[in-house]
Amino acid sequence: MTTHIDAIIFDLDGVITDTAEYHYLAWKKLGEEIGIPFDREFNETLKGVSRMDSLERILEHGGRQNDFTPVQKEALASKKNDHYVQLIQTITEKDVLPGVENFLKQIKEAGIKIAMASSSKNALFVTEKLGLMTYFDHIVDAATVVRSKPDPEVFLKAAKAVDAAPANCIGVEDAAAGVCAINDAEMFAVGIGDRSVLGHARMILQSTKELNLETFLNEYAKKD
Known part of the structure; x- marks a missing residue:
């Protein structure tokens, strides 16, 4: 032993x-912007997954995985991060x-x-x-x-x-x-x-x- x-x-x-809620809200906002609605149940599949891999899963979920170039995908991931960073400004020691x-x-x-x-x-x-x-x-x-x-x-x-x-x-x-x-x-x-x-x-x-x-x-x- x-x-x-x-x-x-x-x-x-x-x-x-627990920043999971902020990630969910940020991805949900991006999803709405590109016409891919999803719920909390689908969001569970994104837990612990990187930003780009999460984006790929969302695009696949909406049947849009072939609609964006790699550069456009980077821009989408960056936009999600902007939404997230805005949300986490309020985080404190509490x-x-x-x-x-x-x-x-x-x-x-x-x-x-x-x-x-x-x-x-x-x-x-x-x-x-x-x-x-x-x-x-x-x-x-x-x-x-x-x-x-x-x-x-x-x-x-x-x-x-x-x-x-x-x-x-x-x-x-x-x-x-x-x-x-x-x-x-x-x-x-x-x-x-x-x-x-x-x-x-x-x-x-x-x-x-x-x-x-x-x-x-x-x-x-x-x-x-």
Whole structure:
């Protein structure tokens, strides 16, 4: 049995703060602008997926995947981001999900590295608005990654940035694609949310209120 953990690596959206609603509203606005309406159920399929991949899914959903050139698609993705950035201007420290900051303090005090592996290009901006920058040793966002989740690149990059061996890392996610990325990085996956969606994680919590380092250590110790 081993309890040695080099780093705990967090997703941002839905784990540290709930920006999912802002993403939904921004995509919905773009969808309306190009004549592709969609609902919250379809929006669930975009969770943890990069901006360009999300756009491709939306265009396919509306049967318009061949109506735009690559340059036009980049412009559409940029427009969605403009909508999103406008919405997140109002984020404050009050938008940190329950239990998160206390958990970050526990990790810091235990001398374990803290990193972020986010699909958002706005991860630094959002983390700063939340007042949590001092806790993170490194943040990897979509701007520095070639392949988006479920590819493990973003988690492997975060581990490397804090000199952590992937096998000694715990990844925390709320999206199915993110849990796949953690598993493929050969890290210990913790899912926050619906068991029916995140059943491939090694440990599942119903909400961030259950985040606790002792629980993590106990479950991690059983992994071998």
